[in-house]
Amino acid sequence: MKPSTGHCIFCDLIRGAAEVSICYEDATAIAFLDIQPVNPGHVLVVPREHYEVLQDIPGDVGAHLYQVATKLIPVVQTAAGATDMNIVVNSGAAAGQNVMHYHIHLIPRKAGDGFDVPLPFPGSPMPHRQQLDAMAARIGGMLRDPLRSGGKKNG
Numbered sequence: 001m002k003p004s005t006g007h008c009i010f011c012d013l014i015r016g017a018a019e020v021s022i023c024y025e026d027a028t029a030i031a032f033l034d035i036q037p038v039n040p041g042h043v044l045v046v047p048r049e050h051y052e053v054l055q056d057i058p059g060d061v062g063a064h065l066y067q068v069a070t071k072l073i074p075v076v077q078t079a080a081g082a083t084d085m086n087i088v089v090n091s092g093a094a095a096g097q098n099v100m101h102y103h104i105h106l107i108p109r110k111a112g113d114g115f116d117v118p119l120p121f122p123g124s125p126m127p128h129r130q131q132l133d134a135m136a137a138r139i140g141g142m143l144r145d146p147l148r149s150g151g152k153k154n155g
Contacts, residue, residue, distance in 0.1 A: 008050055008100065009101075011050050011101060014030055023072070023076075024045075024071075024072060028048060029045060030045075032046070039080065039082070039108050039115065040108070042107050043106040044104070045068050045072065045103065046103045052100045053092050053100075055091070057102055066104075069087060069106060073085050076106055080108035081110070082108030082110050083109065083110055083111065084108075085106060085107065086105070087105070088105040088117070089102075
């Protein structure tokens with residue numbers, strides 16, 4: 001795990017330093033309502049221990065957070081009167097993460113709610129099959145390379 005880059009508001013919330021609307025908690029995870037929700041019922045699932053990005057999360061903690069999220073999804077949908085759900089992870093500043101404590105967004109959705117995550121991204125060109133195959137081979141090769149650790153660059 002990389003060292004923390006500074007003060008963490010989520011760590012403060014977990015320690016009880018401020019008001020938070022908790023809807024689930026156990027020894028590993030806590031889930032609470034987002035104070036700037038996309039829609040009512042927007043929940044954040046957060047590890048109690050500080051990890052900044054997805055790559056920092058131990059596998060068992062990540063699996064547990066996903067289990068908590070899947071347990072909450074149908075309950076949140078019902079409570080919010082939503083038909084659908086976005087599950088969003090922004091891992092790193094360039095990916096839109098603004099609180100550097102890993103978290104999973106559960107965003108209840110209704111038709112016409114005005115929120116949009118357009119995929120495929122309208123500005124992205126459709127690559128040629130050779131480009132897709134080359135990137136797949138590169139990723140696969142990096143996974144099999146015994147000199148690499150978890151697909152990350154060494155050094």
